[in-house]
Amino acid sequence: xxxxxxxxxxxxxTGRAALYECASAFSPLVxxxxxxxVVLAIGGTENLFGSPRELAAALARRAAALGLDAxxxxxxxxxxxxxxxxxxxxxxxxxxxxxxxxxAPLPVAVLSPPPEIADTFVLWGIRTCGDLARLGEAxxxxxLGPEGVRLRKLARGAGDRPLAPADPPPLFEETIELxxxxxxxxPLLFILARLLNQLCTRLEARGLAANELRVRLKLTxxxxxxxxxxxPFPMRDSRTFLKxxxxxxxxxxxxxxxxxxxxxxxxxxxxxVQNGMFVPLAPEPEKLELTLAxxxxxxxxxxxxxxxxxxxxxxxAFRVKRFSHFxxxxxxxxxxxxxxxxxxxxxxxxxxEVEAPAGQPALVRAGAVWGRVTARAGPWRTAxxxxxxxxxxxxxxxxxxxxxALYRLYLDRLAGEWYVEGSYD
Amino acid sequence: xxxxxxxxxxxxxxxxxxPRAAPETVATGVAxxxxxxxxxxxxAVTEIFGPxxxxxxxLLVSILxxxxxxxETCAVVDACDAFDPASAAAAGVDLDRLLxxxxxxxxxxxxxxxxxxxxxxxxxxxVLDIAGVAPRIARxxxxxxxxxxxxxxxxxxxLLIVVGREPCAGSCVSLLLEMKKESVVWSGAPNxxxxxxxxxxxxxxxxVRPAPAAFAxxxxxxxxxx
Numbered sequence: 214x215x216x217x218x219x220x221x222x223x224x225x226x227t228g229r230a231a232l233y234e235c236a237s238a239f240s241p242l243v244x245x246x247x248x249x250x251v252v253l254a255i256g257g258t259e260n261l262f263g264s265p266r267e268l269a270a271a272l273a274r275r276a277a278a279l280g281l282d283a284x285x286x287x288x289x290x291x292x293x294x295x296x297x298x299x300x301x302x303x304x305x306x307x308x309x310x311x312x313x314x315x316x317a318p319l320p321v322a323v324l325s326p327p328p329e330i331a332d333t334f335v336l337w338g339i340r341t342c343g344d345l346a347r348l349g350e351a352x353x354x355x356x357l358g359p360e361g362v363r364l365r366k367l368a369r370g371a372g373d374r375p376l377a378p379a380d381p382p383p384l385f386e387e388t389i390e391l392x393x394x395x396x397x398x399x400p401l402l403f404i405l406a407r408l409l410n411q412l413c414t415r416l417e418a419r420g421l422a423a424n425e426l427r428v429r430l431k432l433t434x435x436x437x438x439x440x441x442x443x444x445p446f447p448m449r450d451s452r453t454f455l456k457x458x459x460x461x462x463x464x465x466x467x468x469x470x471x472x473x474x475x476x477x478x479x480x481x482x483x484x485x486v487q488n489g490m491f492v493p494l495a496p497e498p499e500k501l502e503l504t505l506a507x508x509x510x511x512x513x514x515x516x517x518x519x520x521x522x523x524x525x526x527x528x529x530a531f532r533v534k535r536f537s538h539f540x541x542x543x544x545x546x547x548x549x550x551x552x553x554x555x556x557x558x559x560x561x562x563x564x565x566e567v568e569a570p571a572g573q574p575a576l577v578r579a580g581a582v583w584g585r586v587t588a589r590a591g592p593w594r595t596a597x598x599x600x601x602x603x604x605x606x607x608x609x610x611x612x613x614x615x616x617x618a619l620y621r622l623y624l625d626r627l628a629g630e631w632y633v634e635g636s637y638d
Numbered sequence: 639x640x641x642x643x644x645x646x647x648x649x650x651x652x653x654x655x656x657p658r659a660a661p662e663t664v665a666t667g668v669a670x671x672x673x674x675x676x677x678x679x680x681x682a683v684t685e686i687f688g689p690x691x692x693x694x695x696x697l698l699v700s701i702l703x704x705x706x707x708x709x710e711t712c713a714v715v716d717a718c719d720a721f722d723p724a725s726a727a728a729a730g731v732d733l734d735r736l737l738x739x740x741x742x743x744x745x746x747x748x749x750x751x752x753x754x755x756x757x758x759x760x761x762x763x764x765v766l767d768i769a770g771v772a773p774r775i776a777r778x779x780x781x782x783x784x785x786x787x788x789x790x791x792x793x794x795x796x797l798l799i800v801v802g803r804e805p806c807a808g809s810c811v812s813l814l815l816e817m818k819k820e821s822v823v824w825s826g827a828p829n830x831x832x833x834x835x836x837x838x839x840x841x842x843x844x845x846v847r848p849a850p851a852a853f854a855x856x857x858x859x860x861x862x863x864x
Contacts, residue, residue, distance in 0.1 A: 494795055495711050496760030504758035508739055508751045516740040517751075520723035520733050531723045536737045554836055555695040555725040557769070588824055590831040611833040613822055618690035619836065635722065637836065638695035638769070 214265060215291045215376065216240075218272055219250040219284045219298035231279045233379070239272060242378040244291065250298065252291045254376050269304045288312055292372030296342070299323040312370020317343030324367050330357055342368035385423070385478040387411050394433045394470030398462055401430075401471055405458055408476045409451040416480065422447030425479035426454055428462075430471045438467035445537045446498055447481040453499050460506045464514070505536060526597045527605055528634070529558060554637050556621060562632035565622065569631075574610055574622055579633045584614030592624070611637070661812070664797065667704035668697060671815070671840045678797050679812045683788050685800045688817030693838035694769055694801050695720075697817065699729045701799065702763065706732035710762025713737040713755050717748035718770025737761075745771045749783050756790040756798065763797045768806075776806045784810040805843070814844035 218236055232251050236243040239262065240253040255268055262268040269285040276283035286297035286305040293312040297305045300319030307315040316323075319342050321334055333356075339345050345368040353361040366372065387408040395401050405428070416422060424447045430438040440461055448454070484498075496504070508517045518533035565579035574586050591610035598604045606626040613619050619637040624630070663677030678684050678701065686694050703726075705712050712735060714721055719740045727733055737755075741747040745768055752766045768776050784807040791798045800807055805814055820837040 494760060494762045496758055500758050501760070504754050507754050511750050511754075512739060512741050512747050516742070518738065519736055520721075520738050522723055522727055522733070529722070529724070533738065533740075553696070553699075553725065553729045554833075555699045555729065556722045557695050557720040558722050560719045588822065588831070590824065590826075590833045616690075617819065619822060619833070635720070636690045637833075638691055638693065
């Protein structure tokens, strides 16, 4: 048996969720048939809600409590229930085999015929479902085609389509209220491990994986501590998640003892990879992610990743982006290799005292870098970003010192100071 | 005398000793060095050392560029934050395939990061750059740390290269390469000179296989600038 909950003139944006929620309270199988109608399967709910009429009354009461003036119809198939709800106000219960009789007096418009067929019905004088049901199937098929046959079948209450229940977006959340506040990370990890196991089991049951983990900790001082960990690819390994959360919470501990834990995961399709015999050597993504988290825990976030040159002429301009197995794995055109003398940088550049008679460096003193200039090349002027407060303008020199090494030296023309930027190595 | 090798072979076979297979090697991208050393051994520690401006970093960048051409994932553990991505990119290193770990002058962090990377597996090349660390501090790194790295990398296809001012990994290295600067090439008039390049020399101090002495004269190579 199927029940239809129909609210004529339902506001599209606000009432639809309420209608769905109202129906969901009575059955897990709810179909969003139209913006103003939902159909729910009520077979087997007699022990919970009583007879179909009692259930229909309960549905109407619940809808009224949500502010919906709903019509309720119960029939043996979803279409008959929908058409009865559209055609009759209040509660309608149609027993099995009584569909044709119950629908016969209803206007044919409840079947929502296409405009051209509706015009034909007007011309033919077909006003009710009963009028349509009495027409011969062969004649209707000959004149109106398959759509006409379908409408005739619906008018007889003989629909046989299965219910197509709406699949609400799954919410992967696990929460736990703690009896006593937890101040240490280790006991908190036991709780997180349990929640992660549950979460991963649920994800696995639906064939999904998590691409984001979010932990919300309620603290004793009524505040919340939230940490989000965006994963480079969907994963479902609870042990990996636990280690990632451990490293993250160790680096960013909550400021007060924890009273409740809420763990949520963003669901995504799992990664499908076909490895090949000739695929270049690359780290396993799960292991790499964990290794990167461990290294970040040692050297600090922002100090581990893939270097990326920025689109500027500013010297030593780069940013460190997240190192991803996938960004590394994508095909790169083979670059031309040039054998260049490479610079080793001093970060920050070494402030230097330079004797520069006639503007040419002759003696350099910068901590461990010390010596007379034996050969020099330059200067090369570099300037830019003059419209910004951190504009740069400098004269660069390549110098060989008496210590035997080659350095890049520059005069910051804005500050009037000399620096050793690095050594050629 | 002629039976000595036969007796030796018989004894070794009875003791169950099998000669270790020669390690797989990869090219450095510098032909004279490849001819001299036979390439860099996989699953072993290679140490490149030399003073400032001796070409250690240029050789390293060449090795990184070659690894990028093989589409391998590389990692540079930079103890003193001296790596210049712009120079590396200009030399053909694929920065997308390069994991850069900046340790801000802390050699302990660098060793720990290198250990984590070696144990993670899957990297084609891992570089531990401690050239910026003062030799007296680098010498304090316990030999056990190097043995640990060597054990971790054994039987893997990963290359581990240590770059320093002085050799510090002791007997754990399979290839020890000393770099020296031969001469600096300048061009132009005295008042408008240009640094053209540096002639460098690589001397294998602990080769994987003995190289003929005749090759030593060819070990110099020129790194050109701009």
